[in-house]
Amino acid sequence: MPAPTTFKSAVVPEAGQKHVLVEKDLPEVRPRDLLIRVTATAINPVDWKVRDYKAPWLPGYPAVLGSDAAGVVEAVGSEVVGFKQGDRVFFQGIIGDYPSSTFQQYTRLPFDLAALTPESITDDEAAGISLATMAVAVGLYHSTGHDLKAPWSDKGSEVGKGKAIVILGGSSSVGQYAIQLARISGFSKIITNSSQTHEAHLLDLGATTVLDRSKATVQDFVSAIGDADLDLVYDSISGKSTQALAVSILQSLKGGNVITVMPPDEDAVKQAGSTSQPKVEIKGIMGKGSSPDIKPISVPLMANLGGEEGYIAKGLFKPNRPLVLPGGLAAIEDALEANKKGVSGVKVVIRPNDA
Numbered sequence: 001m002p003a004p005t006t007f008k009s010a011v012v013p014e015a016g017q018k019h020v021l022v023e024k025d026l027p028e029v030r031p032r033d034l035l036i037r038v039t040a041t042a043i044n045p046v047d048w049k050v051r052d053y054k055a056p057w058l059p060g061y062p063a064v065l066g067s068d069a070a071g072v073v074e075a076v077g078s079e080v081v082g083f084k085q086g087d088r089v090f091f092q093g094i095i096g097d098y099p100s101s102t103f104q105q106y107t108r109l110p111f112d113l114a115a116l117t118p119e120s121i122t123d124d125e126a127a128g129i130s131l132a133t134m135a136v137a138v139g140l141y142h143s144t145g146h147d148l149k150a151p152w153s154d155k156g157s158e159v160g161k162g163k164a165i166v167i168l169g170g171s172s173s174v175g176q177y178a179i180q181l182a183r184i185s186g187f188s189k190i191i192t193n194s195s196q197t198h199e200a201h202l203l204d205l206g207a208t209t210v211l212d213r214s215k216a217t218v219q220d221f222v223s224a225i226g227d228a229d230l231d232l233v234y235d236s237i238s239g240k241s242t243q244a245l246a247v248s249i250l251q252s253l254k255g256g257n258v259i260t261v262m263p264p265d266e267d268a269v270k271q272a273g274s275t276s277q278p279k280v281e282i283k284g285i286m287g288k289g290s291s292p293d294i295k296p297i298s299v300p301l302m303a304n305l306g307g308e309e310g311y312i313a314k315g316l317f318k319p320n321r322p323l324v325l326p327g328g329l330a331a332i333e334d335a336l337e338a339n340k341k342g343v344s345g346v347k348v349v350i351r352p353n354d355a
Contacts, residue, residue, distance in 0.1 A: 003035065003074040008352070009104035010332045011062035015054035019103070019332045022062070027099035027108045034083055034111050035075040036091070040127035041102040042068040042322075043348040044173070046095070048336040057096040066103035067093035070117060070126035080111045088117035090306065092130035092298070094290045103332055105352045112299050113290055115306025118313035125319040128347035129305065129312075132173040132320075135287030136181050137301045138294060139234055139259035145285050146232050146257050150297065151184045152304045160187030164228035166221055166249055167191070167236060170207060171198040171345045173320050174236035174261060179205045180317050182234075191224045198345050205318060218248045231256030238262035243282065244271060251277040258282045320347040328354035 005026060010019040029035045047065050050058070070090040073083055083089070091114040094100035099108045117126045139145040149156040165182045169175040170192030182190045183206030191209045194202055199210040209224040230253055233246040238260040246258040247268050255278030258268075264282040272280040289298030304310050311317035323346040325331045325338065335350050 003037065003106065007105040008329055009064055010066075010329045010352075011064055012051050013062050015061070016052055019051070019336075021329055024104070026106060029075050029077050029108060031077040031079040032110050032112075033077040033108050034073050034080060034089070034114060036069075036071040036089060036107050036109060036114075037074050038069050038071040038102055038105055038107055038352045039123040040070045040322075040324075040349050040351050041066050042128035042131070043335045043339040043350070044068055044131055045339060046131075047103075048340045050095070051336065055096075059096060059098075064098040064101040064103055065095070066101050067095045068128060068131035069093060069102035069107070070123040071107070074106070076111070083111055083114065083116070088123065088126075089114040090117050090123075090126035090129055091115065091302070092134055092289045095288070097290075100290075103329065103352070105329070110290070112295075113302065115302040115310070116308075117306065118308055118310065120313055120315075121319055122322075124322040124324050124349050124351075127349050128173060128320045128322060129177075130289070130302070131287070133177045133181070133305065134289045134294075134298055134301065135174055135261050135285065136178045136234070136236075137297050138287040139178075139261070139283075139285045140181060140185065142285070142294065142297050145259050145283055148185065150300065151181070151186075152300050157184060158186045160185045162188055162229060164189035164191060164225045164230040166225070166230065166233040166246070167207075168193060168233065168242045168246060169213075169235070169237035170194040170202045170210060172236045173347055176202070176205055176320055177317075178234045178236055179207050182206065184311065184316055189225060189228045191221060195344060201345065218245065218252055221249045222252050225253070230254075232259070233257075234259045236261060238284075240265045240267065243268035247272045247280050247282070250280045253278065255279040256281075260284045261287070321345065322347050322349045324349045324351065326354070328352055 093102040
């Protein structure tokens, strides 16, 4: 069935306003583009934050948000390789580029930013992979993060041998993917904290120790690390208290890097700069896979995640468990509110082409 000439898109009319549904014309498919029918799109905190407050990277209003999705290829540009009409794909949309955003029924995307969805997972599962995994990969493997050798490179799967990594917020979307990429990178000890209701799941993903988020002290982390080498804490929550905890853990040992997905907290930066303690640097990262300086990480990441020979198909990487809200695009505000109120261990997803 050919793609329609128009489609529905959820737009924010002005900063701070709720989404409304509008009809749009299909965008032009350029030579290196895929036209994708969006079957599922995940909700992330950045989505309601950008809705509520004007973001500097938005070109104007009305704005289309969303950048985490899965779908089916409806058309391919003349220079596309590796994809064909009818392929299932998952991808990180391009926030600020409205034809390439995902809170709509169709999106246009450069083909090298997409991955083939393996048969072993659903589109609902695939929709929540790209954005959070990209944040982890940039934090671990890019020069703006910890700058480890990536696991898809020569001996990259051995960089964590004999080492420990601490991942704060293990049950979050980012935390779950950080645990798994740390395992793929060969870390000997993967220590995280979480509500104990998620302990079994996080151990299954690859964590070696799951501490009780409500009780664990700095010394508990240090004890779990033992004689392993630690110079990295990945803070998937990146709030004021978690950044302070991350700095304290590293200062109790030999120092190192704290990776955050939010800007470094001012008090944590002051704490890290103490001249009487081991040196700690807080590095806030931006996991926008379409950025030219990030593409040396994002393109091979997607290629190694997807397809029938990738990490997912081989059972090395599991997607977050989806929580699908019915109602299609009309449910976008309910989905944003569910994420804003807080969910634990799952990813909120809607299906834009459902009625």
